[in-house]
Amino acid sequence: MSNIRIKELASAKAELGKFDEFEFVADVPDVEASMKISGKQLRESITPSDHTHPIRDVQGLQDELDKKLNKSGGAISGDFAVLGNTRLRNPMIEEFLEVPEFRYNRIETVVGDKWCAAGAGIIEAVNIDDCTLSIKLESGEISSLRANDLCKGIFYNIAVNNHTEETIDSDDCFGHITHAGFTTVYFKIVECLNTNNYGEWRYELREGFPYHPQTAMNIVAYGNTTDTSRQTSRYETRTYQRFLVGMNDWDIKTENIAAQFGDLSNLLAHGLDMKGYSAYLKNIYLQGFISDLLGDSWFDSQSGNMQLYNRSTGCGISFKNGVLRLGRIDPSKPNEGTDLESLLEDLQEARDTLQKINSDEYVSPVEKTYLKERLSDIHSEYSHLLDQATEYILKQGARAVGDGVRIATGVQRRVVLSDEKWTAYVSAYLLAVATLEKYNVYAFDSSTIDLCLSIFWWAKFRENKGGIKLHTLFDVKTSIPVLVVVTDAKSHDVNGLDFITYEAGSFYVVDKGYIDFGRLHDIHQNGSFFVTRAKYNIKFKRMYSRQVDKTTGVLCDQIGKLVTPKSLKLYPDKIRRIKYYDAELDREFVFITNNMELDAKDIAMLYKNRWHVELFFKWIKQQLF
Incomplete structure (x- = not known):
């Protein structure tokens, strides 16, 4: 140069x-x-090198530092760098630390909540006498707080003279979050005292929360009572992240939670029974594909195709390429299953056939008249039979069948059976009085029908044997099956209960092989009644017993609840347990039912009539073979 x-x-x-x-x-x-x-x-x-000296060796420095900085019992100790780096052990800063660059470890640790909201700031000064505060602002900076903001912040307990706060963290899911050793402060911004930079405000405390904001406190405005544009915010804790909308009040309500990610168990407080780590979303806008882990159920938003499949039953519903299928579907064979349009065509064809049957083309008017008259005769014969049974029982009082005793009009007699029709009369009478005239009674059971595997190849049962299972709901009153479902022979009997549409007020009689307390509770919740035999290992806790007349064969009539946790979870309501002695068979039976009104002996007679469905299976197998 x-x-x-x-x-x-x-x-x-x-x-x-x-x-x-x-x-x-x-x-x-x-x-x-x-x-x-x-x-x-x-x-x-x-350029001078760094010179590090113990503070105690710098003459007069320790006393001066103690005078200026020892306001809260602390002190600067350790080494003091005259030039270059300064190293301090446990520094305590009363107000603010301003540096051009702040360096920290690569791993960031946060204890507490992190907020993203319309307003926030650091309090520079507070006057609790007139409830005013000012926000720390740089030159030219404008505060983000506005009137009617709902604000919160935390500060350590000693600073706010709070000695009653809990010593553990808590979160009630409604926005009341506390941290051990800290006090949560709630206040509302009510009046701006400096409209140039919105840095000075008058505030009012939230009712029930007496602690004032403090100098150097970080605050967040997570809602606003009037301005809808300031009622959205987001915060995250150690276990979940939540998005809020419509926050015009202090408490977080169900409608304020737009989304939540992470641990969802605290949503139970809002009536949302969710467990584990997942996502809660009010609205989902999808452009693509969503599926379960197994690929059984999925939805393609672009094509509109979808499938819902139950792997345990093999049934489902699918919509692919404009074709709706339902019933038994195979996820690996998307073009198989019951085509809804074909099903509707079949139903229309059946409807047309029924209309033809009702017309004179298939059944002549003379035949129709005969059938109507015959039906009337059947009703008359049935009523006459009931009248005869009633009269016969009232006259005889009691009849003995084998070693058993029949009771009527409160008188017990033991005589020799002289009329072969007596048993039929008694059964018909008890069934008619106890159930048929008041309730519909259905017996449900299943039976396996063996088939030749070489001919019925699709009905494979065992290695060298074919078969199907016939699930039948039998109307005891009319002796006509009202529901017949054919499944593969391997299907468990109890699965047949899923095919029934239950009638409120009707009785469903099944054997003990159908005891599944979850399914029995479905019958109970539908307003229907079940009667079945109890398994020997059922754990039952008696709550109270009803008086019984043991001469009728009823040994006990108890009301109680199931005991084992699994059974009680599936069937939490009361259940009735009846022990009955059958004199004809010289055998004791234990029945359970959800009907609390019918006489105990009538319950026993209801179960006895379950045999009607067995007779139906016997008949149909005779016809097949």
Whole structure:
């Protein structure tokens, strides 16, 4: 660079910015020994090194620091760097720390909540006497707080003179979050005292929360009572992240939770029974494909195709390429299953057939008249039979069948059976009085029908044997099956209960192989009644017993509940347990039912009539073979 002669400091002021480019020459008598050095080299050589000294060795420094900084019982101790780095052990800063750059470890640790909201800030000063505060702002900065903001912040208990706070963290899911050792402060911004930068405000405390905001407290405005644009916010804790909308009040209500990610168990407080880590979303806008883990149920939003499949039953519903299928579907064979349009065509064909049957084309008017008259005769014969049974029982009082005793009109007699029709009369009478005239009674059971595997190849049962299972709901009153479902022979009997549409007020009689307390509770919740035999290992806790007349064969009539946790969870309501002695078979039976009104002996007679469905199976197998 050009030579610059500096005569005085004032003349060099304008050139000092180029100090590193200066070249300095030290002249000596011998030119050969002259030394040249640049400004940069000179700066590096004369810049003092870091000098670290214990504070106690710096005369007078410890006393001065204690006077200025020891306001809360703390003190600066350790080493003090005169130039360069300063190292302090456990510094306590009363107000603010301002630095051009703040460096920290790569792993960020947060204890507490993190908020993203319309308003936030750091309190610079508070006057609790007139409830005013000011926000710390840089030059030219404008505060993000506005009137009617709902604000909260936390500060350590001692600073707010709070000695009653809990010592553990808590979260009630309604926005009341506490942290051990800290006090949560709630207040509302009510009046702006400086409209230039919105940095000064008057506030009012939330009712029931007496603690005031504090200097240096971080605050967040997570809602606003009037401004809808300021009623959205987001916060996250250690276990979940939540998005809020419509926050115009202090408490977080169900309608304020737009979404939540992470642990959803706390949503139970809002009536949402969710467990584990997942996502709760009010609205889902999908452009693509969604599926369960097994691929059984899925939805394609672009094509509109969908499938719902129950792997345990093999049934489901699918809509693919404009074709709706239902019933038994195979996820691996999307083009198989019952086509709804074909099913509707079949139903229409059946309807047309029924209309033809009702017309004179298939059944002549003479035949119709005969059938109507015959039906009337059947009703008359049935009523006459009941009248005869009633009269016969009232006259005889009691009849003995084998070693058993029949009771009527409160009188017990033992006589020899002289009328072969007596048993039929008694059964018909008990069934008619106890059930048929008041209730519909259905017996449900299943039976396996063996088939030749070489012919019925689709009905594979065992290695060298074919078969199907016939699930039948039998109307005891009319002796007509009202529901027949054919499944593969491997299907468990109890699965047949899923095919029934239960009638409120009707009785469903099944054997003990159908005891599944979850399914029995479905019958109970539908307003229907079940009667079945109890398994020997059922755990039952008696709550109270009803009086019984043991001469009728009823040994006990108890009301109680199931005991084992699994059974009680599936059937939490009361259940009735009846123990009955059958004199004809000289055998005791234990029945369970959800009907609390019918006489105990009638319950026993209901179960006895379950045999009608067995007779139906016997008949149908005779017809098949």
